[in-house]
Amino acid sequence: MKIFKIRDYATSFTTLMFLVIGISGVMMFFHFYDKYVKELHEILGLVFVAAALFHVIANWKAMKNYFSKKVFLFAITTTIVVSSVFVINSLGKGENPKGVMMGRVLNGPSAITFQLLNGDYNKAVEKLKAQNIIVGEGKSISEIAKENKTNPFKIVSIVSSK
Incomplete structure (x- = not known):
């Protein structure tokens, strides 16, 4: 298979999975069809991780260049800080009801x-x-x-x- 086709598949699947995960996540946040959406969100979330890894591998040269840019460093730092705030905020709240x-x-x-x-x-x-x-x-x-x-x-x- 030619490299451009692999990249096309990797990008297409990553984009589509991102859209489905994003939409189902918003639906879960607002409790629309929770019973039906939760399983879809969880399973396709795993598929999304695989698609994202496939995308990174298929586009490794371009990604290496992107990872070295300051904007990526800013994005990863912001993501770590925001995630840490959520984790630290939930630590003292006891067990999940x-x-x-x-x-x-x-x-x-x-x-x-x-x-x-x-x-x-x-x-x-x-x-x-x-x-x-x-x-x-x-x-x-x-x-x-x-x-x-x-x-x-x-x-x-x-x-x-x-």
Whole structure:
């Protein structure tokens, strides 16, 4: 494949992934279609990283020249400073509330968490049994998942389904 075609592909994919990641990031910020956009944003974010690396490699000569310019030094310094401010600002705030809640749901007694997720403990157990998942008395979702060799989020999905 000729070098200009590789550069064309690298630039095209990087640009398109940037647009999708940018738009989906804005949508997530404003909570538009969160349920659908989050997974798209995360997966295509990984694809974007690969596309960006492909772009840098395909354009290495030009990039080397660009990296030596003062504007790049200014851009990287600004990015590091702004990122550091966000990281330092979040250090003293304790645990992420979503993480705390998820940990308690997955590690709390199933009698309580099934009630929260389904509204009826017995119906939740029936749904799991229909999927060949054995529920032990007093076990947490994490323990049930481990014993049944499945993902705890699959159990949450089954229990909370309508």
